[in-house]
Structure formats: C-alpha cells, structure tokens
Amino acid sequence: MVEDVPVHPPQTAPTPAAPTxxxxxxxxxxxxxxxxxxxxxxxxxxxxxxxxxxxxxxxxxxxxxxxxxxxxxxxxxxxxxxxxxxxxRAHAGVVLAAELGATSVTVGVADLAGQILTQLEEPTDIALGPDQVLGHVEELFDRLLAQVTASTGGSSTATWGIGIGLPGPVEFATGRPSAPPIMPGWDGYPVRDRLARRFNAPVWVDNEVNTMALGELRAGSAKGERDILYVKIGTGIGAGLISGGQLHRGSQGCAGDIGHAAVTEDTSVVCRCGNTGCLEAFAGGAALAREGLAAAEEGRSEFLARVLAESGTVRAVDISRAAQSGDRTSVALLTQAGRLVGSLLATLVSFYNPALVIIGGGVAGAGDLLLAAVRESVYRRSLPLATRELRISRSTLSDQAGLVGAAFMVIDELFTPERLGRWVEIGSPAGFPELVDVPLRTPVL
Structure with a gap:
C-alpha cells in the first residue's frame, strides 16, 4: 500500500512591498x-x-x-x-528625442544626463501625415540606436523613454495633437501610443516650443532662472512659459500659443488657422517669404529679384541674407516683423513679468536687426518696473533647444518619486510604457 503524501503547491518568493x-x-x-x-x-x-x-x-x-x-x-x-x-550613472540607459518641424525632423539619442550622444536632421513635410512622418522618425531612431550600440562595442543600451516635440497644440495628458493648423491628418492621432508599442518604452509628447523652453532651462541660457519666456520665431510663432522654475502648460497644454493672437485689423491675409490678423500671418517665416516674393516680383528689391530668378522662390532666410547685405526692403520687412512680435511681447512682459526673454527659431537667427526691433518695442511699451532688470537675448542652444528639451522632458518624468518607486528595484524603466499613466502627487515640469 502506498501511503498518501500530501502535495504542497510550489513555493514562490514573496512579492516585495511597495515603497512608502x-x-x-x-x-x-x-x-x-x-x-x-x-x-x-x-x-x-x-x-x-x-x-x-x-x-x-x-x-x-x-x-x-x-x-x-x-x-x-x-x-x-x-x-x-x-x-x-x-x-x-548617466550611461545606464538612453533616451530617444525628436523635434518635428514644419519642413524638417531632428532626432537624437541622449544619455540620462541629457547629453546628446548622436543626432540626425533630415527634411520632411509635416503635412504628409502621421503615418509617413512617424515612420521616418522610427527609421531614424533605429539608425541612431545602431550607431550607439556600435560605439559601445556592440553592447546594446536599453531605451528608457522617448520624448517628442510637435509643431502644434498637444494635449499633454494623452500625447495627442489637437487641431494643429499646419498638420493635416494629425488631429487626435495617438502619437504616444504608437511609439510606445514600437519601442516598448514610456513616451511623452509636447508642443515643440515647450520642449525648446525646457531645453534652455536645463542646459541653455536660462539655466538657473525661474521666470522665463521663450519665444520661437520660425515658420510659425509660439512661446513657452517657465514660471517658478516649472514649465507652465496650462490646463489642456496649449499655454503660450501666441502665434494666433490678433495683432492687426488687416483682413487681407488669412492665417493657417483660418482667422485673420494673427501674429504668425504677419511676422512668421511664411509671412516674410510671402512679402519677400512680392517685393521681388514688383521690383522693389534687386537682391530678392536675383534670388527669385536663380531659385524660383524666395524664403525667409533669403530676406535675412538680403538685409545683412543692406537691402532696404528686407531691412524694413524684418524690422516690421520684430516690432509686431515685440508689441505683443510687451503685453506679456507686463502681464507675466519674466526675468528673461529668449528669442529662438529660424527667423530669430536673422541677426541683430530683428532682435533690436523686438527689444525696442518691448522696452518702449512695457511697464518700467517689468523691464527694469529684464534681459532679452537670443537662444544659446539655437536649433538644438527642442531636442535637448525633449530629452529632459523624459528624464524629469522618469525620476519623479512616484515613477521612480515603480521601477527602481529592477533598475530600469525600459519595457514599462505604462509609466506615463502613473498619477503624480506633485505635477512635474
């Protein structure tokens, strides 16, 4: 007779208690x-x-x-x-970052200290739609990850997170664009979810101007400051607000969208948003290109007429070059754009009282002429107390601000106490895209 032996379930290690x-x-x-x-x-x-x-x-x-x-x-x-x-140990993992503009995309790989290890910039058209553009971004990410792996002797480095900056309004809580004027087909697209599935990592998506402001705060001319206004003047115009050392997104994430504030009663130009009188429609890169083309066709600028004859078009950068060569029409166009931007900023400076205003973006690289016009308007129209110690300067990170900021956006989010407590015991947040949904007791930047 075989004696019955009690069967016990296999022993498993106790689940560690969650940190308090x-x-x-x-x-x-x-x-x-x-x-x-x-x-x-x-x-x-x-x-x-x-x-x-x-x-x-x-x-x-x-x-x-x-x-x-x-x-x-x-x-x-x-x-x-x-x-x-x-x-x-900043080399323990990497962060993928991308800044999508209207006509180009810049992607990079950063270490956990926000240092860009490698990057690529390629032309694109945001109007091609999310599937084609994000597919291109994914290919570039794969290429850069392969480069980083090769540079470390073949040892793969885990992707801890991904940060994306988009050229339009973004609902930060969901990572979805919201009715972006220059991004047909992107409204409500699940950018965050797509990249999280593709790379099995947490993803954060924001407006590109917010990432630029964050980049300047963490690694640029705003480092150590607490109240900053970052203004991007490129194809479009936008602003990022840093208040008390923290990025202010607003309740839905569209704070700082100054490009579509009305600055004139002129109804002759319809903005990309469908309204008239918008700052962007009269002072952005597309507006400068439009006015420069008209000046070339009407014979008001010999310099721009030559550009038109040689290339078949006139771009904002051509107006910058013409102004630096002494072309009076181009000087007037840049000065007028600077005054319009400065007039709106004067209101914001009096309302918000920042210590520093940073001017960035492609058009802002036109030289001192635009910056001087912005300064003149701000100092003339703002309250004396608001401008007494105000500095207005050009971005020191230039075209890398958005990329650096996108990386720091991820790093800041990963190291919040609530999220750190979820992954610290295993040493890495790689493979946990659901970390983006962890509620925070204190909102991060």
Missing part, C-alpha cells in the same frame, strides 16, 4: 542631489537634504545596488577620513 511615499521621496531627493551635482558625497547629501546619516547610507546603497549611482574617487577631507564621491 516617504521612502521614494527621500530616494528621489538623494538621487536628484547627485544627478544635479549639488552633492557628491554622503556628508554633503545629509547636509543638503536634511536626512539622517543612516537614511542617507540606506538610500545611497539602494541606488548603487540598482545601478543608478556608482562610487567615484575620494573627495576632499574636512578633517577626518576623506569621503568617497558618488556619481550618477
């Missing part, structure tokens, strides 16, 4: 201090964070064990044993 809010808050605080370079040793972390020595040691050990921090050389001694420096 206090735990992830202190973990994120320690990581942020090291990532930002504010503190590089355990004693410095304790002084800057107010955390006790035991808690600091525990959090540093946890972050080191999961691969986010590493030990560096010995730091300076303050009298006792020299402390060991800590370093953030």
């Amino acid at each position: 809010p206090d735990h992830v808050d202190s973990l994120a605080a320690v990581l942020d201090l090291v990532r930002s370079g504010t503190a590089t040793t355990r004693p410095e972390i304790g002084r800057k964070s107010g955390l006790g020595r035991t808690v600091v040691t525990q959090r540093v050990n946890q972050l080191t064990d999961c691969g986010l921090l590493e030990e560096g050389p010995l730091g300076p001694s303050s009298g006792g044993r020299a402390p060991r420096e800590l370093r953030f």
